[in-house]
Amino acid sequence: MPFINDKLRAVQDNHRERDERERRTAAASRYKFDVQDVMEKLRASIYGQERALEAMEHMLMVVKAEISDPEKPLYIGLFLGPTGVGKTEIVKVLAEAIYGDRNHFCRVDMNTLSLEHYAAALTGAPPGYVGSKEGASVLDKEKIEGTYSRPGIILFDEIEKASHQVIQALLNVFDNGLMRMSSGSDVIDFKNTMIFMTSNLGAREIFQFTDRRFSYLFQRLTHYMQPKNWGNSNMEPLLEKLMKKKLERTFPPEYLNRMDDMIIFEWLRKTTMNRMIDKLMQQMLVRLGKHHCQLLLQESAVSFLMEEGYDKRYGGRAMKRALRKYVEVPLADRLIRRPDKEHAVTYKVERRGGESRLSFVEVSNNDDLS
Numbered sequence: 001m002p003f004i005n006d007k008l009r010a011v012q013d014n015h016r017e018r019d020e021r022e023r024r025t026a027a028a029s030r031y032k033f034d035v036q037d038v039m040e041k042l043r044a045s046i047y048g049q050e051r052a053l054e055a056m057e058h059m060l061m062v063v064k065a066e067i068s069d070p071e072k073p074l075y076i077g078l079f080l081g082p083t084g085v086g087k088t089e090i091v092k093v094l095a096e097a098i099y100g101d102r103n104h105f106c107r108v109d110m111n112t113l114s115l116e117h118y119a120a121a122l123t124g125a126p127p128g129y130v131g132s133k134e135g136a137s138v139l140d141k142e143k144i145e146g147t148y149s150r151p152g153i154i155l156f157d158e159i160e161k162a163s164h165q166v167i168q169a170l171l172n173v174f175d176n177g178l179m180r181m182s183s184g185s186d187v188i189d190f191k192n193t194m195i196f197m198t199s200n201l202g203a204r205e206i207f208q209f210t211d212r213r214f215s216y217l218f219q220r221l222t223h224y225m226q227p228k229n230w231g232n233s234n235m236e237p238l239l240e241k242l243m244k245k246k247l248e249r250t251f252p253p254e255y256l257n258r259m260d261d262m263i264i265f266e267w268l269r270k271t272t273m274n275r276m277i278d279k280l281m282q283q284m285l286v287r288l289g290k291h292h293c294q295l296l297l298q299e300s301a302v303s304f305l306m307e308e309g310y311d312k313r314y315g316g317r318a319m320k321r322a323l324r325k326y327v328e329v330p331l332a333d334r335l336i337r338r339p340d341k342e343h344a345v346t347y348k349v350e351r352r353g354g355e356s357r358l359s360f361v362e363v364s365n366n367d368d369l370s
Contacts, residue, residue: 026108032149035060038097045093047272072177074151075194081265082203084315091155092195098150103273105153110162122166141188143165152193159197160250174258198253202243270313273306278314291335298350301358326358
């Protein structure tokens with residue numbers, strides 16, 4: 001079986017290369033993750049966001065080399081863009097690549113901290129107030145501080161919804177890498193932490209200007225989003241100016257000035273949907289293992305899902321809804337009504353003619369599966 005032998009040799013070669021990279025960097029860095037391994041996982045899960053992936057690779061290289069300011073967080077990044085394009089997913093995949101668990105990071109939904117008196121949920125109730133002795137906080141100290149060999153990860157989701165008091169508290173963290181709780185008895189150390197923030201600010205403007213007629217503006221936008229370029233009016237495309245104004249109306253300049261990166265995520269292109277469907281189907285096949293069931297998605301079914309599931313406004317979430325409606329729900333009905341649940345079954349999924357649904361045909365291993 002030459003094909004299998006070739007695959008085995010390729011896997012062994014990859015392992016040897018990874019071991020050699022780790023051996024070369026072991027003496028230079030206390031962090032055990034391998035940058036290229038992490039990037040492989042990110043590129044396999046995040047589609048159509050090359051600029052964001054490039055920024056993540058640069059960030060990981062700096063962290064791995066341990067040359068960032070030791071008195072500040074390892075990284076502070078603001079992810080801008082529409083919903084469903086991978087802003088939160090990129091943090092989950094990063095956590096999975098570093099810790100083996102996509103939920104091993106502290107996530108704070110900032111809409112829960114939108115009112116001034118809710119700021120205590122971040123640093124705990126001040127002395128004399130109910131709950132001050134318990135030091136209750138939405139922050140997970142263990143996940144934020146990380147370990148000696150792995151950096152901590154925190155995500156502030158929808159940062160534009162946070163109250164002014166919360167923004168000020170974060171400003172102190174960006175400056176000295178520490179957050180002292182209101183009780184005064186505890187401190188959370190962010191100096192070993194990668195801080196990520198997401199925001200939907202400017203999503204409408206991006207939607208309007210990523211039309212084909214204005215695509216060149218969007219390509220130039222990410223390059224000129226760095227604060228150092230804001231003072232050069234000759235290099236500010238219209239969309240960048242709109243984004244800058246929105247950011248400055250929402251955040252104080254000293255807050256924006258402490259960002260290492262402000263990354264704009266692009267709208268998902270229809271050309272990326274094939275990869276997304278493939279990934280979602282692989283995840284579904286894992287879940288179907290206990291049902292002794294497999295799915296074979298024909299090209300006609302893939303084309304149908306791309307038509308029904310592509311929506312520029314809602315990104316990957318629209319595709320997940322289409323897959324649920326046209327594949328998961330009909331399949332669930334068949335699995336529930338199966339008389340022999342221990343018998344392995346394979347369904348060939350296809351679109352017949354111009355029907356507005358998909359057909360599920362049960363096939364055996366001897367049938368033509370093409």
